[in-house]
Amino acid sequence: MLPRLSFECLHGCSGCEMALLDCGEQLLGLFDRVEIVHFPLLMDHKYQNPLSGASDGEGEIILPEAEIGLVSGGVANTEQLQVARAMRAQCRTLISLGTCATHGGIPALRNQWTSEATLQTVFAYGSPEKALLPGEVPALLDRVYSVDEQVAVDVALPGCPPRPEMMLEVIEALLRRESPDLAHKSVCETCPVIRQGKGQGTMRRFLANADYDPEEPVDQMRCLLEQGLLCMGPVTAGGCGGRETPLCIRARVPCRGCYGPVRPGGNQLLDMMNGLASNGIDYRSLVDRKSLLRFSGGHGLLKPARNRKESN
Amino acid sequence: MPKSQVVSIHPVTRIEGQARVDIHLDESGRVSDARVAISALRGFEQFVIGRPAEEIPRIVSRICGICPWMHHLAAVKAVDGCFGAVPPPTGQLLRELCQVIAHIHDKILHFFFLAAPDFVLGPDGDYSVRNIMGLVRQEPELAARVARMRQLGQAMLARFAGKSIHPVAGVAGGFSKPMLETERRELAADALVLLDFASFALDYAKRSVFSRFREELQSLGAITTGFLGAVDAQGNLRLYDGLLRLMRPDGSWVDFPASDYERHLAEQVEPWSYAKMVYAKSWGEGFSLNPAAPMGVYRVNTLARLNVCDQVATPRAQAELEDFRAQFGRPAQGTLLYHWARLIELVYACERTVELLADERITDPLVRTPAESKAGRGIGHVEAPRGTLIHDYSTDDNGCITRANLIVGTTHNIAPMNLSVRQAAASLICDGEVSESILNRIEMAIRAYDP
Numbered sequence: 039m040l041p042r043l044s045f046e047c048l049h050g051c052s053g054c055e056m057a058l059l060d061c062g063e064q065l066l067g068l069f070d071r072v073e074i075v076h077f078p079l080l081m082d083h084k085y086q087n088p089l090s091g092a093s094d095g096e097g098e099i100i101l102p103e104a105e106i107g108l109v110s111g112g113v114a115n116t117e118q119l120q121v122a123r124a125m126r127a128q129c130r131t132l133i134s135l136g137t138c139a140t141h142g143g144i145p146a147l148r149n150q151w152t153s154e155a156t157l158q159t160v161f162a163y164g165s166p167e168k169a170l171l172p173g174e175v176p177a178l179l180d181r182v183y184s185v186d187e188q189v190a191v192d193v194a195l196p197g198c199p200p201r202p203e204m205m206l207e208v209i210e211a212l213l214r215r216e217s218p219d220l221a222h223k224s225v226c227e228t229c230p231v232i233r234q235g236k237g238q239g240t241m242r243r244f245l246a247n248a249d250y251d252p253e254e255p256v257d258q259m260r261c262l263l264e265q266g267l268l269c270m271g272p273v274t275a276g277g278c279g280g281r282e283t284p285l286c287i288r289a290r291v292p293c294r295g296c297y298g299p300v301r302p303g304g305n306q307l308l309d310m311m312n313g314l315a316s317n318g319i320d321y322r323s324l325v326d327r328k329s330l331l332r333f334s335g336g337h338g339l340l341k342p343a344r345n346r347k348e349s350n
Numbered sequence: 351m352p353k354s355q356v357v358s359i360h361p362v363t364r365i366e367g368q369a370r371v372d373i374h375l376d377e378s379g380r381v382s383d384a385r386v387a388i389s390a391l392r393g394f395e396q397f398v399i400g401r402p403a404e405e406i407p408r409i410v411s412r413i414c415g416i417c418p419w420m421h422h423l424a425a426v427k428a429v430d431g432c433f434g435a436v437p438p439p440t441g442q443l444l445r446e447l448c449q450v451i452a453h454i455h456d457k458i459l460h461f462f463f464l465a466a467p468d469f470v471l472g473p474d475g476d477y478s479v480r481n482i483m484g485l486v487r488q489e490p491e492l493a494a495r496v497a498r499m500r501q502l503g504q505a506m507l508a509r510f511a512g513k514s515i516h517p518v519a520g521v522a523g524g525f526s527k528p529m530l531e532t533e534r535r536e537l538a539a540d541a542l543v544l545l546d547f548a549s550f551a552l553d554y555a556k557r558s559v560f561s562r563f564r565e566e567l568q569s570l571g572a573i574t575t576g577f578l579g580a581v582d583a584q585g586n587l588r589l590y591d592g593l594l595r596l597m598r599p600d601g602s603w604v605d606f607p608a609s610d611y612e613r614h615l616a617e618q619v620e621p622w623s624y625a626k627m628v629y630a631k632s633w634g635e636g637f638s639l640n641p642a643a644p645m646g647v648y649r650v651n652t653l654a655r656l657n658v659c660d661q662v663a664t665p666r667a668q669a670e671l672e673d674f675r676a677q678f679g680r681p682a683q684g685t686l687l688y689h690w691a692r693l694i695e696l697v698y699a700c701e702r703t704v705e706l707l708a709d710e711r712i713t714d715p716l717v718r719t720p721a722e723s724k725a726g727r728g729i730g731h732v733e734a735p736r737g738t739l740i741h742d743y744s745t746d747d748n749g750c751i752t753r754a755n756l757i758v759g760t761t762h763n764i765a766p767m768n769l770s771v772r773q774a775a776a777s778l779i780c781d782g783e784v785s786e787s788i789l790n791r792i793e794m795a796i797r798a799y800d801p
Contacts, residue, residue, distance in 0.1 A: 047368075049390065049392065050415070051412050051413065051414050051415035051416075051418075052366055052367075052414070052415040052416055053412070053414075053415020053416075053418065053515045053516060054415065055415070056415050056416055056459075056504075056515050057415075057515055059459065059463070059497075059500065059501075060501055060504050060505075060514070060515070061501075062497045062498055062500070062501030063494050063497050063498060063501075065497070066486050066493060066494065066497055069482075069483050069486060070486065074481075074483055078361050078363045078364075079363075079364070079365075079366070079464075080364065080463065080464070080481055080482055080483070081363060081364070081477065081478070081480075081481040081482075081483070082363045082364065082477040082480060082481065082790065082793075083363070083477065083478075084359065084360060084361065084363070085360050085361065086358070086360060088357050088358055088359060088360070088784070088789060089357075089784060089785070089786065114390075114392070115389070115390065115391075117389060118390075143412070144409055144412040145392045145393075145412070147397035147409070148392065148393045148396060148397045150397065151393075151396055151397065155396065156391075156393040156396040156397075157391075157393075159393070159395055159396040159399075160391065160393055160395050160396060161619050161626070171619075171621075172391075172619065172620065172621050172622065172623055172624050173621045173622075174387070174621050174622040175387060175388075175389050175391075175622065175623060175624050176389050178391065198412070198516055199415065199515045199516065243402060243404060243723060243749075244404055244405075244521065245404055245433075245522060245523070245720055245721045245722065245723060246523075246718065246720035246721070247521070247526055247527075247717075247718050247720075248526075252527060252528050252530065252715060253530065285508070285512045285513045285518075286512055286513065286518050287512075288512040289511050289512030289513065289517075289518050289519040289526050289527055290526050290527045291512070291518045291519065291521070291526045294405075294408055294518075296516070325402050325748065325750065326400065326401050326402055326405075326750070329401060329405065332409070
């Protein structure tokens with residue numbers, strides 16, 4: 039029997055799945071050696087058999103068993119929670135795929151507000167009236183959770199999106215019953231820019247391009263952090279560019295931290311503030327410091343402000 | 351004893367989002383209602399508030415991992431507007447180049463990976479085979495070529511702009527890096543390969559797919575609506591910019607700049623969906639999903655754009671548009687014709703890519719005008735694969751977001767998708783008899799819209 043794979047996308051954007059498809063023919067080769075039992079983006083396996091009897095729309099979610107399950111996206115409403123639990127129950131090895139699944143990702147920025155505030159803003163902007171809210175849809179949870187906050191996860195594979203080759207390597211390793219090799223090094227480890235060890239005393243916003251000669255390769259460009267641009271490379275897990283230049287740096291723009299912290303339990307905000315302070319950079323020149331948790335606001339790190347004035 | 355019941359399709363599959371369909375049957379087994387509910391809400395309009403506007407293009411890209419370039423670029427345009435930044439011509443050209451290239455992989459994905467299994471393997475086939483994996487087994491050479499070509503489009507973006515999924519190179523005031531001559535030459539060579547493929551894809555579909563589904567193209571999920579898309583001052587199809595053209599079901603239209611969208615369009619909330627519905631406010635008839643007499647309903651996305659434009663400015667796509675119009679008229683209303691229009695747009699996107707890469711201004715090193723953070727309002731528009739996309743931001747004196755309104759492509763099509771599903775369900779379900787094949791045909795009406 040072929041090993042069975044099961045895929046789900048929860049509170050995400052399908053970017054992880056697109057990255058997987060970017061493997062091209064290699065992915066088709068993999069598909070030929072496994073049985074895909076559930077993958078709503080690409081195949082028609084449903085949560086319930088609609089013909090099995092009267093459905094009131096509240097039926098339980100039934101998923102097939104699989105050797106490997108991949109869940110992208112975080113968990114933000116009651117239905118996603120049901121699906122996450124069903125995936126855990128049915129998959130021998132469960133992979134949290136992408137930064138939404140591993141750390142909450144961009145959608146966890148919502149955690150700076152209550153779900154009531156979010157609904158009011160989205161459905162009744164500027165109206166003093168209480169918003170007319172959709173009622174017949176899965177209720178929002180109090181916040182956006184990473185998958186591992188809700189169910190046990192065996193392998194965490196961050197990235198927004200994860201590097202296509204890395205996804206294949208992890209799946210292939212699991213098919214060989216080996217542990218996937220996930221290094222925990224920072225983005226700076228593979229960044230070839232020139233570092234002189236001292237930078238500016240303040241940070242500037244990214245309103246004008248970095249200083250570099252486009253005719254010269256990236257290794258002739260000065261480190262963006264040293265140029266006074268906020269670059270999250272030092273506190274962000276590397277791997278986006280494989281062993282080569284990190285992807286954002288190739289576009290000559292600073293890293294924003296999309297792989298989450300270097301160590302799985304790390305805190306990008308604290309780590310970055312410490313890093314700035316120890317390099318003599320005034321953290322007050324940063325606008326919107328909470329954005330240092332732009333990709334890792336799950337695990338309770340981003341919270342609504344409680345009647346106290348935020349410093350920014 | 352028969353009683354009223356609800357049949358659910360949950361989740362709708364081979365689409366790019368999370369949705370379910372609930373079909374309501376009355377005591378006599380007739381369809382009394384059918385709804386497409388979008389079940390996820392992420393709240394971008396909330397959590398961009400307070401953040402520096404120039405950072406927003408790197409946040410809202412995560413609205414959609416399939417069309418991140420669209421949100422990225424609508425956002426940089428809106429931020430340009432807030433800050434009064436005017437990108438240099440080459441900054442605009444590079445943005446447009448990336449946007450049209452990003453349309454290519456999307457159309458290949460949509461037609462071949464998601465929709466084609468219904469046509470090539472048959473709408474009534476076993477669900478475990480009726481998918482891209484089944485296509486690989488039945489047509490291995492075609493599937494391999496399709497996978498390669500989609501990957502090539504993505505690789506072009508990654509090679510030039512660092513990231514293809516969740517891009518970073520569009521910036522307030524222009525683009526983050528210029529294009530070198532060596533890059534231009536390599537991309538131009540790849541663009542020709544994609545153009546060849548696009549022509550092949552449309553020929554293949556006309557010959558082997560659409561010809562076998564003549565009846566369904568016109569009848570499945572068929573409704574009569576208006577259309578919205580973008581054109582330039584000469585009425586040519588535009589994806590990156592242009593005037594919005596809102597066409598009534600009778601084919602008459604008005605043109606207006608995207609910045610005037612609030613005078614023409616309005617949003618409505620329904621209790622059964624997290625997606626708001628947009629309707630044509632300026633028609634003055636209000637909004638109704640009554641299948642017998644819908645009001646305010648128009649459609650966006652490929653079929654809409656080909657209906658509203660007078661012509662296409664590139665030769666191969668124009669020839670295909672003429673052929674299409676000769677067969678289906680203007681405006682064409684058949685819902686499955688979205689697929690045909692999608693492949694014509696694929697040809698256009700490839701031709702436009704070739705054209706932009708031949709423009710000698712594309713390698714000009716001046717790609718960004720430094721921006722200044724300040725208070726303002728900006729409305730950014732692009733035509734996304736799924737339709738007209740509008741980002742509307744306001745900023746405070748510090749250049750941070752105070753308000754954001756986003757109208758994404760799918761939102762416009764929620765109302766018509768509901769009407770199409772209702773029409774498909776009502777015409778396919780008799781006496782309460784429902785089968786997997788019928789349910790899949792109902793989903794085919796949704797897949798045409800590419801939600």
